[in-house]
Amino acid sequence: MPNEVPSAPRNQTEARRVANAAYESRCCVVCGLQVPTCLTIAHLDQDAGNNDPDNLAFLCQTHHWMYDAGLYPIEAIKLLRAHWQATKGVPSHKARMKDAGVKAAVARKRRAAARKAWVTRRSSAE
Ligand SMILES: [Zn+2]
Structure with missing residues (x-):
């Protein structure tokens, strides 16, 4: 230049x-x-x-x-x-990870609820 x-x-x-x-x-x-x-x-x-x-x-x-x-x-x-x-x-990595724990807890709760619903549907179908 x-x-x-x-x-x-x-x-x-x-x-x-x-x-x-x-x-x-x-x-x-x-x-x-x-x-x-x-x-x-x-x-x-x-x-x-x-x-x-x-x-x-x-x-x-x-x-x-x-x-x-x-x-x-x-x-x-x-x-x-x-x-x-x-x-x-x-x-x-704080800015990107600040709510990672909260998001993981929500995802765990959602998966547990889905599993429970699946078990409930399965057992009521039998
Ligand atoms: Zn470099």
Whole structure:
């Protein structure tokens, strides 16, 4: 992507220092990989000289490539980055599982009632 304004030269060491200081949880923001040697620092606006913390995200090699190929919108990466910071690098399924116990209990009750009705119908038919 050509830049109209010349930017500061690429400085990966500085980008990594800024990202390490800004983000406590260090994992690929897409897949959650936490192996430090596998993590790269992505410049979300594709400007390698822009080391503003909001412009940086940890990504594994694969997801860095996919981001650079345009497969993930910048907004998604920022949302995922915030998610991993909030969960401190631990995947959270709470939002999807919050009423799983209640739903399971309703389903169990419904199956028990159906079984009872079937037994009743069967015994009254004999
Ligand atoms: Zn990844």
